[in-house]
Amino acid sequence: MKAGNMARRMSKTRKTKDKGSKSGKKRATSYDVAELAGVSQSAVSRVFQDGASASKAMRERVMAAADKLGYRPNAIARGLITQRSNMVAVVISKLTNLYYPEVLVQLTQRFSERNVRVLLFALEREGDTGSVVEQMLQYRVDGVITAAMFSPEQLRTIESAHIPVVFYNRTSREPLVSSVRCDQEAGERWLVDELVRAGHRSFGVVEGPEDSVVSIERKMGALNELTQLGITDVTTVSGDFGYETGRACFSELVEKRGNVPDAVIAANDVMAIGCIDEAREGHGLHVPDDISIVGFDGVGPARYAAYDVTTVRQPVQRMTESAASMLLERIERPELSPEKRAFSGIPIRGGSARLLKTGE
Amino acid sequence: MKAGNMARRMSKTRKTKDKGSKSGKKRATSYDVAELAGVSQSAVSRVFQDGASASKAMRERVMAAADKLGYRPNAIARGLITQRSNMVAVVISKLTNLYYPEVLVQLTQRFSERNVRVLLFALEREGDTGSVVEQMLQYRVDGVITAAMFSPEQLRTIESAHIPVVFYNRTSREPLVSSVRCDQEAGERWLVDELVRAGHRSFGVVEGPEDSVVSIERKMGALNELTQLGITDVTTVSGDFGYETGRACFSELVEKRGNVPDAVIAANDVMAIGCIDEAREGHGLHVPDDISIVGFDGVGPARYAAYDVTTVRQPVQRMTESAASMLLERIERPELSPEKRAFSGIPIRGGSARLLKTGE
DNA sequence: GGCAGTATTGCATTCGTATGCAATTTGGCG
DNA sequence: CGCCAAATTGCATACGAATGCAATACTGCC
Numbered sequence: 001m002k003a004g005n006m007a008r009r010m011s012k013t014r015k016t017k018d019k020g021s022k023s024g025k026k027r028a029t030s031y032d033v034a035e036l037a038g039v040s041q042s043a044v045s046r047v048f049q050d051g052a053s054a055s056k057a058m059r060e061r062v063m064a065a066a067d068k069l070g071y072r073p074n075a076i077a078r079g080l081i082t083q084r085s086n087m088v089a090v091v092i093s094k095l096t097n098l099y100y101p102e103v104l105v106q107l108t109q110r111f112s113e114r115n116v117r118v119l120l121f122a123l124e125r126e127g128d129t130g131s132v133v134e135q136m137l138q139y140r141v142d143g144v145i146t147a148a149m150f151s152p153e154q155l156r157t158i159e160s161a162h163i164p165v166v167f168y169n170r171t172s173r174e175p176l177v178s179s180v181r182c183d184q185e186a187g188e189r190w191l192v193d194e195l196v197r198a199g200h201r202s203f204g205v206v207e208g209p210e211d212s213v214v215s216i217e218r219k220m221g222a223l224n225e226l227t228q229l230g231i232t233d234v235t236t237v238s239g240d241f242g243y244e245t246g247r248a249c250f251s252e253l254v255e256k257r258g259n260v261p262d263a264v265i266a267a268n269d270v271m272a273i274g275c276i277d278e279a280r281e282g283h284g285l286h287v288p289d290d291i292s293i294v295g296f297d298g299v300g301p302a303r304y305a306a307y308d309v310t311t312v313r314q315p316v317q318r319m320t321e322s323a324a325s326m327l328l329e330r331i332e333r334p335e336l337s338p339e340k341r342a343f344s345g346i347p348i349r350g351g352s353a354r355l356l357k358t359g360e
Numbered sequence: 361m362k363a364g365n366m367a368r369r370m371s372k373t374r375k376t377k378d379k380g381s382k383s384g385k386k387r388a389t390s391y392d393v394a395e396l397a398g399v400s401q402s403a404v405s406r407v408f409q410d411g412a413s414a415s416k417a418m419r420e421r422v423m424a425a426a427d428k429l430g431y432r433p434n435a436i437a438r439g440l441i442t443q444r445s446n447m448v449a450v451v452i453s454k455l456t457n458l459y460y461p462e463v464l465v466q467l468t469q470r471f472s473e474r475n476v477r478v479l480l481f482a483l484e485r486e487g488d489t490g491s492v493v494e495q496m497l498q499y500r501v502d503g504v505i506t507a508a509m510f511s512p513e514q515l516r517t518i519e520s521a522h523i524p525v526v527f528y529n530r531t532s533r534e535p536l537v538s539s540v541r542c543d544q545e546a547g548e549r550w551l552v553d554e555l556v557r558a559g560h561r562s563f564g565v566v567e568g569p570e571d572s573v574v575s576i577e578r579k580m581g582a583l584n585e586l587t588q589l590g591i592t593d594v595t596t597v598s599g600d601f602g603y604e605t606g607r608a609c610f611s612e613l614v615e616k617r618g619n620v621p622d623a624v625i626a627a628n629d630v631m632a633i634g635c636i637d638e639a640r641e642g643h644g645l646h647v648p649d650d651i652s653i654v655g656f657d658g659v660g661p662a663r664y665a666a667y668d669v670t671t672v673r674q675p676v677q678r679m680t681e682s683a684a685s686m687l688l689e690r691i692e693r694p695e696l697s698p699e700k701r702a703f704s705g706i707p708i709r710g711g712s713a714r715l716l717k718t719g720e
Numbered sequence: 721g722g723c724a725g726t727a728t729t730g731c732a733t734t735c736g737t738a739t740g741c742a743a744t745t746t747g748g749c750g
Numbered sequence: 751c752g753c754c755a756a757a758t759t760g761c762a763t764a765c766g767a768a769t770g771c772a773a774t775a776c777t778g779c780c
Contacts (some may be wrong), residue, residue, distance in 0.1 A: 075498040077736035101461035108482040122468040265572035305637035306666035437766035
């Protein structure tokens with residue numbers, strides 16, 4: 001009954017083996033294991049699944065054979081038949097940002113725990129999403145987490161393939177996508193409020209690259225709150241989230257204004273650090289006595305003693321945990337409606353800004 | 361002639377469509393495209409390959425149909441039949457190291473350029489390679505780049521699956537693996553030589569985690585050279601490559617010695633920065649007047665003005681480029697023998713160490 | 721126009737696993 | 751011991767694309 005099948009497989013296998021004389025034998029398949037264990041291929045398949053029915057005896061025989069052959073189920077073939085690759089795409093731009101590495105590691109670990117693999121797409125700039133969509137779709141990823149922007153058209157393409165997407169720190173007008181974000185506006189509001197409470201009246205704002213949604217939200221959050229509080233002496237310059245432009249921006253700011261503002265609000269910690277260095281070295285200023293400088297993110301270097309940046313830390317743990325859970329949930333149950341979650345940042349009263357004591 | 365085939369496919373397809381009433385139609389396959397274009401599935405397949413023969417007319421018809429259906433070749437299915445997934449595994453430990461993010465981004469981009477996808481495995485610690493091997497093999501990656509250590513047994517497992525491996529910044533006694541590394545010993549030698557030339561005679565050495573090969577190589581490189589030069593006043597303490605332990609290590613060092621050494625050699629830049637902060641804040645020392653502190657890696661923060669770390673920069677560009685090329689080459693031609701490449705680091709004379717001027 | 725030679729195209733099979741269905745075994749229990 | 755239900759197992763086929771081989775369509779040339 002099964003002889004025919006076996007014979008077919010065997011003869012083919014043999015032929016293949018003979019051909020590949022040098023590199024030795026091919027990887028073992030479920031048929032090889034089945035043959036050695038004297039059972040059917042279906043049985044092998046079932047033993048290597050969770051909820052499948054297989055007797056203890058069967059399980060043992062198959063496992064023994066599998067061990068002997070070094071058999072491992074082929075996830076590619078499995079993906080083909082189950083229509084689930086168990087891979088998700090993580091799209092991230094310019095990791096040199098210092099903030100994303102942590103996000104990436106955590107996301108990867110969260111997915112690993114749940115037995116999902118991460119296909120990484122690293123963009124040079126946020127806009128470079130060109131072939132990424134194409135690749136994701138070709139590899140039939142089950143879902144996407146993106147910290148970069150896709151065009152509406154790209155989104156439609158992804159959506160038409162029924163692949164759930166979770167935006168990380170960015171939202172989209174499209175109502176179909178889920179997102180996890182840190183409430184940048186609220187964070188900036190806190191920073192502005194504290195600075196103003198402590199008597200700062202003239203401001204410099206250092207924004208990030210123009211194609212970054214995060215930067216825009218932070219800038220607008222700060223500017224709106226400043227306006228709200230009746231502060232009009234505000235100068236804006238823009239950098240690229242990097243240290244060097246942070247330094248350049250500070251000088252540009254001073255030059256543009258013709259004086260030194262009471263405080264500088266940088267779109268992220270790295271640029272804040274650049275500003276601090278330039279204030280000290282380039283302009284002989286003392287931080288925070290002569291000027292207050294604040295950032296955003298709460299990255300590692302912001303805590304270095306030489307800077308001790310006053311900032312708002314993103315709750316990365318909770319955000320990545322949420323992002324992973326939301327994505328997996330939507331993969332499991334595509335009928336669920338999208339969800340948007342916003343987390344508050346954690347205020348860090350560092351030494352780079354002259355603030356009132358808490359409760360003062 | 362093709363009617364039978366078509367009919368079979370069509371009936372099946374229809375049935376599937378009807379069942380999945382809610383989510384609409386399934387993703388288009390090459391059969392769907394073939395049907396619409398009035399050609400065979402093979403033709404479609406050929407149009408979507410590089411070196412396949414297809415007439416201009418054919419190409420156009422198929423492409424038109426494919427566009428209309430939003431067809432994309434299924435990389436999973438392709439991988440199954442071609443025995444090539446076009447995915448490589450990149451294994452990296454604890455990205456918070458600040459050095460690896462850049463490596464990761466660059467590797468990913470190099471592979472992307474060559475149309476190869478990256479499956480990311482992020483380890484909490486270097487040792488956590490447990491299930492990683494299993495996963496890599498199940499997904500049939502074409503190759504592996506690892507910045508973590510695998511046990512000899514794990515290596516044998518990978519090797520028996522004929523998957524080429526390139527070690528990044530670590531070598532293995534096993535002769536079968538290729539590797540790309542920065543010559544840590546030479547770098548440390550340079551640092552030690554310069555420090556000794558400039559008159560430093562007592563040393564502290566801050567090593568990294570014990571399971572890190574990189575740390576061991578750096579420590580041994582420094583210690584050997586110190587011995588070589590007849591310096592015996594050397595104290596060693598160990599951290600974990602992180603900022604906080606850098607600070608702790610400095611204090612521990614001073615306490616252990618009962619005095620402040622002329623120079624501290626840290627296993628990486630981040631710990632060097634920690635040492636600098638602790639020297640300044642915790643011990644009121646001036647860097648480099650009272651003490652010289654050097655690191656290794658050449659990461660971003662090492663160039664911040666407040667630290668300006670004297671260090672050895674790894675040539676990341678060339679190293680990642682090499683790693684990617686070597687891996688792809690070995691994938692293409694498995695018969696090639698492994699190769700080990702070592703790159704010299706780039707000496708950076710920062711302000712954190714009192715060295716003689718060049719040529720002095 | 722005819723013929724050899726080449727470029728296209730289609731057919732049939734293959735990759736390795738999952739799974740519906742039917743057949744078989746096992747177990748429980750009177 | 752027998753009988754029914756439940757658990758286990760095997761068979762056959764599907765997933766979606768690639769490819770050797772054979773059939774067919776072009777091409778150029780005399």
